[in-house]
Amino acid sequence: MPISMHEISEWYGEVVERAGLAEHSPVRGCMTIKPYGWALWENIQRPLDEAFKATGHQNAYFPLFIPLSFLAKEAQHVEGFAQECAVVTHYRIQTDSISKTVAPDPEAQLEEPLVVRPTSETIIWHAFKNWIHSYRDLPLLINQWANVVRWEKRPRLFLRTAEFLWQEGHTAHATAEEAMAEARQMLEIYADFVQRYLAIPVVKGRKTPTERFAGAVETFTIETLLIDGKALQAGTSHFLGQNFAKAFDVQFLNKENQLEYVWATSWGVSTRLIGATILSHGDEKGLVLPPYVAPIQIVVIPIWRNEEERTSVVEQAFTLAKALQQKGIRVKVDDDPQHRPGWKFNEWELRGVPIRVALGPRDLEAQTVELAWRHTGEKTTHPQDDLVRQAQSWLERIQVALYERAKARIDKQTYRVDSYPEMKEILESKGGFVLAHWDGTSETELAIKEETGATIRCIPLEAPLEEGTCVYTGRPSTQRVLFAKAY
RNA sequence: CGAGGCGUAGCGCAGCCCGGUAGCGCACCUGCUUUGGGAGCAGGGGGUCAGCGGUUCAAAUCCGCUCGCCUCGACCA
Numbered sequence: 273m274p275i276s277m278h279e280i281s282e283w284y285g286e287v288v289e290r291a292g293l294a295e296h297s298p299v300r301g302c303m304t305i306k307p308y309g310w311a312l313w314e315n316i317q318r319p320l321d322e323a324f325k326a327t328g329h330q331n332a333y334f335p336l337f338i339p340l341s342f343l344a345k346e347a348q349h350v351e352g353f354a355q356e357c358a359v360v361t362h363y364r365i366q367t368d369s370i371s372k373t374v375a376p377d378p379e380a381q382l383e384e385p386l387v388v389r390p391t392s393e394t395i396i397w398h399a400f401k402n403w404i405h406s407y408r409d410l411p412l413l414i415n416q417w418a419n420v421v422r423w424e425k426r427p428r429l430f431l432r433t434a435e436f437l438w439q440e441g442h443t444a445h446a447t448a449e450e451a452m453a454e455a456r457q458m459l460e461i462y463a464d465f466v467q468r469y470l471a472i473p474v475v476k477g478r479k480t481p482t483e484r485f486a487g488a489v490e491t492f493t494i495e496t497l498l499i500d501g502k503a504l505q506a507g508t509s510h511f512l513g514q515n516f517a518k519a520f521d522v523q524f525l526n527k528e529n530q531l532e533y534v535w536a537t538s539w540g541v542s543t544r545l546i547g548a549t550i551l552s553h554g555d556e557k558g559l560v561l562p563p564y565v566a567p568i569q570i571v572v573i574p575i576w577r578n579e580e581e582r583t584s585v586v587e588q589a590f591t592l593a594k595a596l597q598q599k600g601i602r603v604k605v606d607d608d609p610q611h612r613p614g615w616k617f618n619e620w621e622l623r624g625v626p627i628r629v630a631l632g633p634r635d636l637e638a639q640t641v642e643l644a645w646r647h648t649g650e651k652t653t654h655p656q657d658d659l660v661r662q663a664q665s666w667l668e669r670i671q672v673a674l675y676e677r678a679k680a681r682i683d684k685q686t687y688r689v690d691s692y693p694e695m696k697e698i699l700e701s702k703g704g705f706v707l708a709h710w711d712g713t714s715e716t717e718l719a720i721k722e723e724t725g726a727t728i729r730c731i732p733l734e735a736p737l738e739e740g741t742c743v744y745t746g747r748p749s750t751q752r753v754l755f756a757k758a759y
Numbered sequence: 760c761g762a763g764g765c766g767u768a769g770c771g772c773a774g775c776c777c778g779g780u781a782g783c784g785c786a787c788c789u790g791c792u793u794u795g796g797g798a799g800c801a802g803g804g805g806g807u808c809a810g811c812g813g814u815u816c817a818a819a820u821c822c823g824c825u826c827g828c829c830u831c832g833a834c835c836a
Contacts, residue, residue: 614796
């Protein structure tokens with residue numbers, strides 16, 4: 273594993289590009305997601321989508337463009353996003369055949385500029401006003417899969433791109449309790465997905481007021497720690513109170529025939545999860561993908577010395593692959609004659625395939641295969657029958673092993689700290705999660721951020737209450753909070 | 760937006776200081792031999808040297824301006 277943060281950011285960019293996940297596009301901050309990266313995203317989308325539907329949500333789609341005035345309807349919301357909005361001002365371009373230039377046609381200026389959605393609360397709440405009239409219309413549980421644009425100043429592939437893909441859930445409820453329960457439920461769904469499918473341990477918590485989503489009353493988050501010691505917010509779920517209902521005047525008649533504003537939530541995870549996966553499990557050879565989401569779970573590499581061997585080895589490779597496929601395993605036979613086995617070994621390791629199967633003349637003779645485990649590098653020889661029979665459980669075992677390995681890493685990078693100098697020293701030298709007491713004020717939080725670069729990632733939900741004194745001011749505190757430098 | 764670095768073939772780079780035929784590795788095409796950890800040999804194709812302007816007989820090279828990219832900061836739900 274690379275050591276310094278600087279090395280890791282170079283390693284990261286190189287892995288993303290060389291593994292064929294994505295590449296930079298002509299537009300700064302925007303990326304082209306390549307087939308392998310897209311396949312990974314599809315494997316992330318599918319189980320999430322199923323989980324949303326299993327809890328009563330329905331998919332819908334709302335427009336990419338939002339009238340500028342909509343954003344302004346919720347004061348905190350617009351303030352939170354104003355700095356990073358792309359705006360459409362014209363609907364036609366002018367061409368000049370002589371100078372061969374094109375430019376927006378000044379005659380074709382929009383009366384009201386359109387914001388390219390940075391998130392869809394406003395356009396969705398505009399629609400919800402017409403969808404909600406009675407308590408019988410509630411709860412309204414909507415999700416959309418979409419792209420959004422936030423004009424980030426310092427983009428990074430997957431982790432922070434100007435355009436990114438995500439899902440955003442938007443729900444409306446009759447009571448605050450119900451909306452809060454929804455926000456908590458979605459947090460649990462995210463935590464469960466990220467831990468089980470991506471094998472990434474997370475800390476569930478609440479955001480402090482400073483870190484809260486613009487327009488939310490309460491923001492819940494799952495936070496993880498990447499291999500370079502920096503924290504990443506992997507998903508968020510917001511209790512929006514009645515802020516958007518009031519801004520967009522969405523009221524319903526309750527059973528007593530009285531008008532009430534609805535209570536809301538919104539929640540989302542994005543293609544950032546791909547970045548989190550890369551930076552949770554990767555090593556010096558490249559990607560290490562968790563089997564549940566790996567586009568290819570097993571790659572079979574036939575090895576031959578002559579045409580005759582090639583025919584029989586490739587045939588057996590496809591026979592094995594078919595048997596594995598029938599067990600529901602995503603498998604690829606790499607019989608490309610362009611490259612030799614050694615090249616393929618390196619290539620599929622770079623691309624993070626969990627199990628590699630090598631099949632050569634020796635194996636054909638002995639009815640065996642050579643297996644190589646991506647996450648440990650270990651190589652073993654097994655009867656071909658075992659492969660087919662046990663592959664599924666091997667993949668399960670790798671999935672668990674990756675989680676446990678990441679958990680052990682994060683535990684090791686998590687420090688309980690009671691003195692401010694110690695906290696500063698840790699954050700500066702090695703990064704990581706720092707659990708420390710905090711007096712609960714934004715002033716202290718900002719001062720610590722100013723001096724150390726670290727922010728409060730969350731107030732953990734499952735941490736025990738514990739009497740203590742603020743690491744910065746010495747004032748009383750009842751719980752440790754999680755500090756870290758973040759992406 | 761600040762600080763550093765960099766723009767030369769698809770990718771990675773040398774050449775620039777000291778002006779004079781645009782090169783190397785990988786990739787690509789053809790052929791043969793190879794194939795259990797990134798194959799070898801031979802032949803071949805591919806360039807507005809980021810752009811614009813200046814100096815000069817002559818500019819990838821010197822000077823000026825512009826644009827873009829990367830890393831680190833600031834910013835970021």
